[in-house]
Amino acid sequence: MSRPFDAAPALARKVFPSGDRRETVIARELYRTGSLRGDFERLASPAVPMADADILSFLLKYFHACLYPGSQDHAVPLGEISDLLAQFYELWPGGDTTGKVLPLAGEYSAYPLRMLTDLPRTAHIFRSVANRPLPPDMVQDPFLGLDLGTGSGIILAAAWFQAKRNGVAVTQLYGVELDTEIGGRTADLFASLGIGEMRIADARDPALYAGLPDGPVAFVGNENVPAPTSRHTAEPFSMIHAALFTALSQRLKKTVFFPEALVVRDREAELDVVLSKNNRFQVPRHYRSLRPKPRSIVIEGRLTKLWQVGKDFRGHIPESWLAVMPGRW
């Protein structure tokens, strides 16, 4: 199994010594103090606006619950989460991801958690999924949603909000994860919050999809997008979509995908290829000799370069924190 970020260059980053840091990761006045479970209940209502502060607070509490199962049920102070986050960021580059310093769900879980804790980008992705308005004919009850390569589960959590905030009563959400340890911890969190179920399986295996409930698929997340410096095939994004479409093509007609599209570019050939549901997210056969790299995604209906994802949220996070954030791409 490839490790998502092995291919990404190790950035020279400033690591701030503990004690030298006075600021919390977001301003105290932005932080919503209730429990994560309380946030799920409060923000499920379409009448409650989901502001930037709600999203960032939610992500921070979600991160805490990924490290400390059970913390979803009580308030966790922002200072405590900020300290944990600082320790987590110090794992890159080259730190100890064996879980000895922090209670990680196995060594590998550090990688999906690194995606979760890329706060500006995750907040943007979360907003795009959770707040997506659906036309009435796409509000399906039950709402069947899948996240293929689930890691921490944050995208499936966002899909739960998409369903609830569009008025769905019954959700059937399934995450698929190859890694047993992170998958197991996410399964427990989902079960505790009533979000959905996990399948520990290879999402590239078409047989996996036969075990899911019948009916149209409302949502599919597949965030196996490599860094813009890596070839698009460095992650199984297209392979997973190939399996999904092989198994369920007739049930994907109205599906909302995250990302809606991925644009890959071959610089030498000066060619951009749009991977979307129109081509089952596959590079067309006649371009297969090319070596395209990811460049942009369509998010909230806009074509957005990968490095620009999260731009709106960067202003909420102090420079000293942005400088030490390892990021996802």
Ligand SMILES: C[S@@+](CC[C@H](N)C(=O)[O-])C[C@H]1O[C@@H](n2cnc3c(N)ncnc32)[C@H](O)[C@@H]1O
């Ligand atoms: C790039 S991370 C995305 C994580 C998730 N969106 C998050 O924020 O936590 C990809 C996840 O997909 C999992 N994965 C990679 N290939 C997979 C496959 N073929 N089937 C199932 N899971 C896979 C990895 O183990 C990893 O947890």
